[in-house]
Amino acid sequence: MNVLDALRARRSVRGFRSEPVPHETLRAIFAAAQCAPSWCNIQPWRVVVTSGEATQRLTRALCEAATTSPPSPDFAWPGEFPEPYNTHRRECGRALYTAMNVARTDAQGRHRAWMRNYEAFDAPHVAIVSVDRRLGPYAFLDLGCWLQSLMLAAWEQGVACCAQASLSTHPSVLRAALAIPDDEGVVFGLAIGFEDAAVPANACRTGRADVDANVRFVG
Numbered sequence: 001m002n003v004l005d006a007l008r009a010r011r012s013v014r015g016f017r018s019e020p021v022p023h024e025t026l027r028a029i030f031a032a033a034q035c036a037p038s039w040c041n042i043q044p045w046r047v048v049v050t051s052g053e054a055t056q057r058l059t060r061a062l063c064e065a066a067t068t069s070p071p072s073p074d075f076a077w078p079g080e081f082p083e084p085y086n087t088h089r090r091e092c093g094r095a096l097y098t099a100m101n102v103a104r105t106d107a108q109g110r111h112r113a114w115m116r117n118y119e120a121f122d123a124p125h126v127a128i129v130s131v132d133r134r135l136g137p138y139a140f141l142d143l144g145c146w147l148q149s150l151m152l153a154a155w156e157q158g159v160a161c162c163a164q165a166s167l168s169t170h171p172s173v174l175r176a177a178l179a180i181p182d183d184e185g186v187v188f189g190l191a192i193g194f195e196d197a198a199v200p201a202n203a204c205r206t207g208r209a210d211v212d213a214n215v216r217f218v219g
Helices: 003-009 023-033 052-068 085-099 107-118 138-156 171-178
Strands: 046-050 125-132 160-164 184-193
Touching: 003 138, 023 046, 023 138, 046 052, 052 107, 052 125, 052 171, 125 138, 138 160, 138 184, 171 184
Parallel strands: none
Antiparallel strands: 046 125, 125 184, 160 184
């Protein structure tokens, strides 16, 4: 699979089979992502990857936290999404909940769908990504390059991912479970595994705006 094919085919997967990804495959994917560019080659991503019982303990702890305490992420989420970003966000949510056959009026179903985030969609592996707080916002650009590199490398190997801000909402749980130091801020997590095509959420497809909506060519 070439890079362009992977870019067009890759998507977020929200339902995984229970079988683990072989360790050598996982390691190869994360090793490939080490090639991602970063400012002055500082390579600021810090990652903890769980497997087996460690994944189950972590997701159980996150589910408990999500039902007993409010979110408290190390880095604040946007308070609102002005246009056109809110339209994109709403269209994404509509596509996902339609695929899951969950109506807007189905409060119980929507709550259950939200809690699936903290279960990492039954993925056998979870990656928690943090960054040295001293580096400031430019380090997030490097994390974005690394994340895309990782997801494309995984897709090429037949391994699916879902990048999740929700997995960062209770950093105290993550620090206790994974020994993440206080001077690192947790930015996001990823669910990683083999796609379960029978999960309704995996029928979701989202569109993209035409390039002219985002890019101006001058000269």
